[in-house]
Amino acid sequence: MKKFYVFCFLLAAGSIGGYNATAQINNEPHTVKEYFDAAGEKLSSAEGAVEWSESIYQDSIRGVVQGYYANGQLKWRSEYENIRLHTVHGTSEMWYESGQLRRRARVSHGKRDGELVSYHPNGTLKRRELYKEGESLGGECFDAAGKPVAFYAFERMPSPPLGGFNGMLQFIGKNMRYPAEALKKNVQGKVFINFYVDTLGVVRNVHIKQGVHPSIDNEAVRVIASLPAWEPGYQDGNPVTVSFTVPVTFAIQNKKIKKRISAE
Numbered sequence: 001m002k003k004f005y006v007f008c009f010l011l012a013a014g015s016i017g018g019y020n021a022t023a024q025i026n027n028e029p030h031t032v033k034e035y036f037d038a039a040g041e042k043l044s045s046a047e048g049a050v051e052w053s054e055s056i057y058q059d060s061i062r063g064v065v066q067g068y069y070a071n072g073q074l075k076w077r078s079e080y081e082n083i084r085l086h087t088v089h090g091t092s093e094m095w096y097e098s099g100q101l102r103r104r105a106r107v108s109h110g111k112r113d114g115e116l117v118s119y120h121p122n123g124t125l126k127r128r129e130l131y132k133e134g135e136s137l138g139g140e141c142f143d144a145a146g147k148p149v150a151f152y153a154f155e156r157m158p159s160p161p162l163g164g165f166n167g168m169l170q171f172i173g174k175n176m177r178y179p180a181e182a183l184k185k186n187v188q189g190k191v192f193i194n195f196y197v198d199t200l201g202v203v204r205n206v207h208i209k210q211g212v213h214p215s216i217d218n219e220a221v222r223v224i225a226s227l228p229a230w231e232p233g234y235q236d237g238n239p240v241t242v243s244f245t246v247p248v249t250f251a252i253q254n255k256k257i258k259k260r261i262s263a264e
Helices: 162-177 179-186 215-225
Strands: 002-008 029-037 053-059 063-069 074-082 087-097 100-107 111-119 124-130 135-142 189-197 203-210 233-235 238-240 242-254
Touching: 162 215, 179 215, 189 215, 203 215, 215 242
Parallel strands: none
Antiparallel strands: 002 242, 029 053, 053 063, 063 074, 074 087, 087 100, 100 111, 111 124, 124 135, 189 203, 189 242, 233 238
């Protein structure tokens, strides 16, 4: 009999609310416009878009990226030292749809460094926090009336069910089946699955980012899509949608059938 292994590693795809720019190879100043649906997926045109962005390149990598609401109101703006690698360096800002400033932070080489301030929709200060090389030095938080409240972390990543990440990986390993067609044809390799954990903690939009073979790809998607609900992620006290990538490796050896799953 053939012996097979299934390895699964969970990777956060960027930070909460991260921006994915299209890679560009152009040394001249230029602008790239992109459109996105409600799930944050890139569209081929403005049709059906709820948000859009402009990547304003100074050269092949440096520049400013600006995101807009569907009505044209500026939603966020960040300065990048490398747009293609998503490395922010400079000021990063976000606004409410009303035009009220929502957040401003200083970032150095991809890490928060300096003061981060955020505001409630009515304009009152919500948070003042200091960072050094990506690490929080603490701060203070306020309610919409300006009254101090207990300080809470700015970001909290989604938490998987079933006893955390190890329990989730065990669930995947227990439920993953190596497709008979793939075993018969000795098909093996690494499948990259992308999915979102929405503001309710539901796993949505599970799709192949990089596939190996239809039978293997479909099996990986099936199991990931069957995951129970997570604890949602939060940013500045508000639930947010977070993107994840799961690389699942299917490997075959001769001898008896066996399955194993491990986490990075």
